[in-house]
Amino acid sequence: MSASLNISPEHRRLIAKLESIGTLTAGEHDAxxxxxxxxxxxxxxxxxxxxxxxxxxxxxxxEGFLCRYKMLPDGGRQILAIHTAGDIPDLQSxxxxxxxxxxxxxxxxxxxxxxxxxLQEITRNxxxxxxLFWRDTLIDAAIFREWLTGVGRRTAxxxxxxxxxxxxxxxxxxxxxxxxxxxLPITQAELADSLGLSTVHVxxxxxxxxxxxxxxSRGKYLAVxxxxxxxxxxxxxxxxxxxx
Amino acid sequence: MSASLNISPEHRRLIAKLESIGTLTAGEHDAxxxxxxxxxxxxxxxxxxxxxxxxxxxxxxxEGFLCRYKMLPDGGRQILAIHTAGDIPDLQSxxxxxxxxxxxxxxxxxxxxxxxxxLQEITRNxxxxxxLFWRDTLIDAAIFREWLTGVGRRTAxxxxxxxxxxxxxxxxxxxxxxxxxxxLPITQAELADSLGLSTVHVxxxxxxxxxxxxxxSRGKYLAVxxxxxxxxxxxxxxxxxxxx
DNA sequence: ATCGCATCTTAACCTATGTTTGCAAGCGAA
DNA sequence: TTCGCTTGCAAACATAGGTTAAGATGCGAT
Numbered sequence: 001m002s003a004s005l006n007i008s009p010e011h012r013r014l015i016a017k018l019e020s021i022g023t024l025t026a027g028e029h030d031a032x033x034x035x036x037x038x039x040x041x042x043x044x045x046x047x048x049x050x051x052x053x054x055x056x057x058x059x060x061x062x063e064g065f066l067c068r069y070k071m072l073p074d075g076g077r078q079i080l081a082i083h084t085a086g087d088i089p090d091l092q093s094x095x096x097x098x099x100x101x102x103x104x105x106x107x108x109x110x111x112x113x114x115x116x117x118x119l120q121e122i123t124r125n126x127x128x129x130x131x132l133f134w135r136d137t138l139i140d141a142a143i144f145r146e147w148l149t150g151v152g153r154r155t156a157x158x159x160x161x162x163x164x165x166x167x168x169x170x171x172x173x174x175x176x177x178x179x180x181x182x183x184l185p186i187t188q189a190e191l192a193d194s195l196g197l198s199t200v201h202v203x204x205x206x207x208x209x210x211x212x213x214x215x216x217s218r219g220k221y222l223a224v225x226x227x228x229x230x231x232x233x234x235x236x237x238x239x240x241x242x243x244x
Numbered sequence: 245m246s247a248s249l250n251i252s253p254e255h256r257r258l259i260a261k262l263e264s265i266g267t268l269t270a271g272e273h274d275a276x277x278x279x280x281x282x283x284x285x286x287x288x289x290x291x292x293x294x295x296x297x298x299x300x301x302x303x304x305x306x307e308g309f310l311c312r313y314k315m316l317p318d319g320g321r322q323i324l325a326i327h328t329a330g331d332i333p334d335l336q337s338x339x340x341x342x343x344x345x346x347x348x349x350x351x352x353x354x355x356x357x358x359x360x361x362x363l364q365e366i367t368r369n370x371x372x373x374x375x376l377f378w379r380d381t382l383i384d385a386a387i388f389r390e391w392l393t394g395v396g397r398r399t400a401x402x403x404x405x406x407x408x409x410x411x412x413x414x415x416x417x418x419x420x421x422x423x424x425x426x427x428l429p430i431t432q433a434e435l436a437d438s439l440g441l442s443t444v445h446v447x448x449x450x451x452x453x454x455x456x457x458x459x460x461s462r463g464k465y466l467a468v469x470x471x472x473x474x475x476x477x478x479x480x481x482x483x484x485x486x487x488x
Numbered sequence: 489a490t491c492g493c494a495t496c497t498t499a500a501c502c503t504a505t506g507t508t509t510g511c512a513a514g515c516g517a518a
Numbered sequence: 519t520t521c522g523c524t525t526g527c528a529a530a531c532a533t534a535g536g537t538t539a540a541g542a543t544g545c546g547a548t
Contacts (some may be wrong), residue, residue: 052483068389070389070390070393072393072397072398072479073479076397077397078392078393078396078397080389080392080393092382092385092386095375095378095379095382096379096382096383096386096486098483100386100389100390100483100484100486101389124371127368127371127374130371130374131339134339134378134381135339135340137378137381137382137385138336138339138340138381139340140385141336141381141384141385141388142336142340142344144385144388144389144392145312145314145324145344145345145388146314146344147392148322148324148388148391148392148395149314149316149322149324151392151395151396151440152322152395152439152440153316153320153321153322153440154316155534155535156534156535187494187495187496188495188496189495195396196395196396196397197535197536198535198536198537199495199496200497200498200535200536200537200538201534201535201536203496203497203498204497204498204535206496207497235316235317239296239342239344240344242340242342242344399504400504400505431524431525431526432525432526433525441505441506442505442506442507443525443526444505444506444507444508444527444528445504445505445506447526447527447528448505448527448528450526451527
């Protein structure tokens with residue numbers, strides 16, 4: 001306990017994240033605390049790894065918003081995931097050496113890099129941590145599935161409402177959102193690229209939701225005025241997030 | 245080598261699959277061969293596990309086609325993945341106890357059930373196998389990402405062509421397709437539910453592709469007349485499948 | 489304080505795809 | 519052989535959402 005006072009904020013983030021999806025023994029906790037991290041500040045709209053790269057580190061997002069995306073030959077972009085503090089968006093690179101998509105910042109970000117070697121070693125020595133890492137990537141996949149069904153079968157209104165509900169739950173799980181809203185510092189164009197819509201249509205729907213009294217955006221802050229209604233139009237069921 | 249003559253076809257499938265994405269040591273090979281399997285024949289259009297279930301086995305697909313899907317409140321269905329022989333579609337249930345989607349047959353299937361306990365044990369004793377399982381679920385996720393970008397940003401023509409290319413590569417990886425086509429015993433409605441389209445539109449596009457001389461469907465067999473052109477309209481790049 | 493750029497907003501118009509419906513072809517069961 | 523059911527096909531029509539383009543608004547940099 002007294003030791004925990006010396007844990008860096010970066011390690012704290014990592015541990016809070018892992019504890020949001022499972023439990024850690026004291027030994028695992030200590031081993032994670034001892035992980036060597038290289039912390040860096042990265043400007044907004046900057047790529048961290050690109051499709052085709054074979055990175056030698058994983059990155060832990062400490063502050064800000066990241067996204068993973070694919071570019072299409074015609075210039076179109078599909079955002080595959082939006083990542084919030086605590087996430088390790090390229091944990092998969094531990095097993096899949098060459099990236100099949102890119103990872104970039106949506107906002108200025110504080111990121112901590114962790115060498116593959118150090119991660120491999122911790123998984124070797126602590127199978128419980130390995131299992132949690134696996135579990136994390138499986139939840140990742142569960143979110144892809146939910147996005148896929150959204151883009152495949154939900155209307156624009158439902159998709160947007162659903163994304164808002166999802167991000168809210170995920171931020172709450174790591175203690176970054178309260179009851180009435182959350183910071184969502186991303187543009188309508190980025191929303192559009194996430195949901196398979198055009199920016200114009202995102203704008204239309206957003207205004208609809210505001211007129212309907214469901215939400216209210218004050219700058220980068222998304223204030224939700226009527227959670228019940230928002231979840232209702234989204235058809236939101238948080239089970240796929242597998243939070244404890 | 246003489247031992248390999250006694251390996252059951254089910255175990256052979258499993259091993260062929262794992263070897264298509266990584267390598268096995270002799271010890272791992274033997275341990276997998278000793279895995280207790282409960283083989284069952286399952287009729288077409290039958291659910292194996294449903295959203296909300298907490299299964300105690302994983303299932304190895306030995307013959308036939310399975311799919312994973314989600315139902316929406318309005319009755320819509322999104323197919324999340326199409327599985328072919330060798331796949332273990334619910335390997336994730338080892339870590340995520342309650343299913344966030346369902347798993348059902350598209351055709352009559354031969355399936356081998358493997359108890360979670362046996363799988364846990366093998367991952368405990370053979371970290372290399374654990375890593376391969378992890379890798380398998382990561383490739384699964386890579387395919388979700390590709391589908392997501394398809395549904396989000398590709399036209400109907402591109403989506404259909406892309407799916408055909410993907411299934412072909414996957415079947416080839418486990419030795420179930422030759423050069424000129426493959427068995428694809430699924431209906432246009434199922435194609436539609438996979439691609440976020442209506443069945444009518446799938447029909448239109450399929451005829452287009454036939455008229456264009458790209459494909460030709462004889463019953464359940466999909467004959468590809470012009471691979472180059474098909475990959476061209478799909479914008480297909482197989483890297484995301486991470487086959488060796 | 490002002491310029492410049494990104495973002496948001498609006499409007500007019502367009503099209504890919506959805507919906508509904510009906511019919512024909514194939515096929516297994518009785 | 520016929521019945522019943524699934525699947526494929528077709529045509530007419532409807533619409534959600536895309537596209538283009540042009541202002542308006544906000545805000546960081548100088």
